[in-house]
Amino acid sequence: MSCICCFGKPATLPYVIPQDLSLSLTTTRRNRVIRFIPYKSLHYVRCCSTDAFVVVKDNKYGNKQVVSLTPMLYDYVLSKVREPEVLRELREETATMRGSQMQVSPDQAQLLAMLVQITGARKCIEVGVYTGYSSLAVALALPESGCLVACERDEKVLEVARRYFERAGVLHKVQIKHGLAIDTLNVLLLNGEAGSYDFAFIDAEKKMYMEYFELLLKLVRVGGVIVIDNVLWHGKVADPLVNDSRTVSLRNFNNAIFEDERVSISLVPIGDGMTICRKL
Numbered sequence: 484m485s486c487i488c489c490f491g492k493p494a495t496l497p498y499v500i501p502q503d504l505s506l507s508l509t510t511t512r513r514n515r516v517i518r519f520i521p522y523k524s525l526h527y528v529r530c531c532s533t534d535a536f537v538v539v540k541d542n543k544y545g546n547k548q549v550v551s552l553t554p555m556l557y558d559y560v561l562s563k564v565r566e567p568e569v570l571r572e573l574r575e576e577t578a579t580m581r582g583s584q585m586q587v588s589p590d591q592a593q594l595l596a597m598l599v600q601i602t603g604a605r606k607c608i609e610v611g612v613y614t615g616y617s618s619l620a621v622a623l624a625l626p627e628s629g630c631l632v633a634c635e636r637d638e639k640v641l642e643v644a645r646r647y648f649e650r651a652g653v654l655h656k657v658q659i660k661h662g663l664a665i666d667t668l669n670v671l672l673l674n675g676e677a678g679s680y681d682f683a684f685i686d687a688e689k690k691m692y693m694e695y696f697e698l699l700l701k702l703v704r705v706g707g708v709i710v711i712d713n714v715l716w717h718g719k720v721a722d723p724l725v726n727d728s729r730t731v732s733l734r735n736f737n738n739a740i741f742e743d744e745r746v747s748i749s750l751v752p753i754g755d756g757m758t759i760c761r762k763l
């Protein structure tokens with residue numbers, strides 16, 4: 484069975500273990516450091532042979548079961564992803580490149596494609612293309628007449644993306660915009676394209692998320708969807724002891740979106756965390 488490390492972004496979130504159990508559990512798990520965060524209202528049990536911790540009783544929110552993804556369970560999830568051949572080839576080529584951990588995971592790409600299909604999207608925008616894995620997943624899901632505006636500042640990675648758009652037969656659906664994403668989004672607005680997009684995906688500079696979001700909210704129609712990646716930021720957003728600038732930016736962004744009455748929201752713990760927003 485293949486290892487999760489082969490699939491890019493981290494699959495597991497930090498384990499949360501009650502303080503009174505921490506001593507007996509600190510030495511578990513093969514060569515991996517587990518950070519224990521005291522959280523007294525939660526009670527956990529270990530799931531038979533799977534290593535997944537399951538919340539069995541939660542004084543604050545009521546009884547429920549929430550499974551943490553383990554490598555074994557994530558392998559299982561990936562075994563149920565229908566990844567098109569051309570996406571698999573792109574993922575494998577990108578795996579040898581610098582920054583390959585930035586690529587969305589196959590299960591995330593499948594969710595993006597599903598959202599494009601559910602919303603019947605025809606006009607999409609992606610902010611942060613890299614070698615094109617998520618863009619290609621979106622372009623493949625679009626109808627023949629559909630269009631994806633793909634914003635990326637790095638010309639070198641765009642060469643790979645363009646090659647795969649061509650190989651997949653979707654290059655005619657993709658408008659590649661080389662440059663700073665903010666500039667591209669402002670030009671689209673100046674061109675009178677406000678309210679004309681159905682779907683947007685944000686996956687570029689984390690400190691700029693609020694600016695991207697504000698511009699995309701203007702570009703997307705009512706009922707349109709904006710998806711934002713990395714909202715859990717390797718679990719750091721939940722840890723009050725972590726206060727580096729990117730973590731703080733993402734935490735502030737998450738707080739702002741939570742309060743934002745212009746959108747309905749759902750934070751999905753897939754990959755590094757994705758928030759799905761629907762413009763009201």
Ligand SMILES: C[S@@+](CC[C@H](N)C(=O)[O-])C[C@H]1O[C@@H](n2cnc3c(N)ncnc32)[C@H](O)[C@@H]1O
Nearest residue numbers: 585586587611613616617635636663664687688
């Ligand atoms: C996380 S990666 C995108 C990964 C991509 N969604 C995928 O699944 O392969 C972020 C990308 O955003 C690009 N980027 C960062 N800041 C940018 C900006 N201000 N304007 C345009 N692109 C930017 C980076 O060059 C990088 O390729």
